[in-house]
Amino acid sequence: MSGLRVLFVDDEEELVSAVVERLQLRGIEAMGATAGADALRLIERETFDVVVVDVKMPGLGGLEVVRQVKAQHPTLQVILLSGHGSYADAEEGRHLGAFDYVEKPIDIEILIDILRNAAAATERVDR
Amino acid sequence: MSNSKSPLTRDDSIAFFGTIIAGQSHEVTNVFNIINELAGLQLDLSRAQEDGLPVNLPRLREVTTRIQHQVHRGESIIRNINGFAHSVDLPVAVFDLKEVLERVLFLAQRSARLVQVELVSDLPQEPIVLESNPFCVLQAVFTSIELALGCASDIRRVELGCVVREDGAEIRVTSADRLTTDEKTDERLESLQLLLESIGGSVVKRPGDEPAGVLALRVPRHHGAESG
Numbered sequence: 001m002s003g004l005r006v007l008f009v010d011d012e013e014e015l016v017s018a019v020v021e022r023l024q025l026r027g028i029e030a031m032g033a034t035a036g037a038d039a040l041r042l043i044e045r046e047t048f049d050v051v052v053v054d055v056k057m058p059g060l061g062g063l064e065v066v067r068q069v070k071a072q073h074p075t076l077q078v079i080l081l082s083g084h085g086s087y088a089d090a091e092e093g094r095h096l097g098a099f100d101y102v103e104k105p106i107d108i109e110i111l112i113d114i115l116r117n118a119a120a121a122t123e124r125v126d127r
Numbered sequence: 128m129s130n131s132k133s134p135l136t137r138d139d140s141i142a143f144f145g146t147i148i149a150g151q152s153h154e155v156t157n158v159f160n161i162i163n164e165l166a167g168l169q170l171d172l173s174r175a176q177e178d179g180l181p182v183n184l185p186r187l188r189e190v191t192t193r194i195q196h197q198v199h200r201g202e203s204i205i206r207n208i209n210g211f212a213h214s215v216d217l218p219v220a221v222f223d224l225k226e227v228l229e230r231v232l233f234l235a236q237r238s239a240r241l242v243q244v245e246l247v248s249d250l251p252q253e254p255i256v257l258e259s260n261p262f263c264v265l266q267a268v269f270t271s272i273e274l275a276l277g278c279a280s281d282i283r284r285v286e287l288g289c290v291v292r293e294d295g296a297e298i299r300v301t302s303a304d305r306l307t308t309d310e311k312t313d314e315r316l317e318s319l320q321l322l323l324e325s326i327g328g329s330v331v332k333r334p335g336d337e338p339a340g341v342l343a344l345r346v347p348r349h350h351g352a353e354s355g
Binding site: 012014015018019021022025058059083104105106108 | 153156157159160161163164165167168171172193197240241242243
């Protein structure tokens with residue numbers, strides 16, 4: 001899917017760089033961040049269609065990122081990444097306005113399907 | 128001195144065991160998640176040939192090295208979990224305290240990272256041989272580190288040190304920020320004191336004794352001896 005701009009956020013740098021590269025190889029414009037605060041700064045500077053953020057991170061966690069993104073950029077879609085044992089947080093994230101959540105380990109094709117659905121939902125809202 | 132623990136400290140020990148296993152299993156899962164993505168990237172790169180593009184071998188090798196690094200990281204986590212699990216094998220054992228302290232330092236890094244505190248150590252070069260309950264020592268030091276991490280506010284640095292004494296060892300957990308005194312901290316300090324007493328040791332310093340927050344745990348060299 002060309003033209004889709006995605007920000008991927010997780011505190012594991014190796015995970016971020018690998019996922020970002022895999023998305024790029026599939027024609028998606030992807031950027032990465034390893035902290036919630038860095039992600040929020042990037043969102044102010046760049047334009048993204050979807051933000052994918054891990055629920056559990058040191059400092060600003062995924063849920064706080066959802067809160068702040070939805071307060072500042074209501075149409076920007078956020079997808080939460082949930083690991084083992086953080087499904088309750090992921091559900092809470094949906095209540096806060098997250099579009100969906102993806103469980104780790106990530107299946108890149110499933111992630112891309114959800115990214116497309118999220119971007120399409122934004123387009124529907126914009127129309 | 129008896130090896131039997133009061134119900135209070137036994138419950139604390141079970142909770143401690145659960146905390147460590149839960150935390151370290153998350154660490155192992157993180158490693159698997161990264162390996163999953165790097166292996167996926169390796170597949171993506173190797174499929175270039177199917178699209179008529181040359182395969183970038185140096186890039187593939189680099190990704191393979193990154194996978195190997197994660198495997199080593201995973202091995203290190205498993206080795207420490209295994210060492211931790213075996214610390215309950217014997218109620219009294221002869222062990223190197225330095226090894227135990229290094230293990231606690233490893234196991235506590237996750238807690239430190241999550242609250243964004245730097246956890247460092249300043250340990251003697253030589254082995255420190257004790258005859259005691261290694262699990263109790265692990266639990267006491269980990270609890271002290273958690274107390275210090277919970278109090279970190281401005282400087283956000285906690286150091287684990289150890290001084291060898293004639294009658295045993297004094298393990299010091301120093302928070303660059305002053306340890307707070309509240310009901311919860313007091314309760315945990317009481318549990319810590321009970322735990323150390325069960326192995327003939329003690330907490331000899333309390334929050335507020337020095338400008339920085341210091342918890343000093345004294346552990347006797349021999350099981351049954353009192354360290355004071």
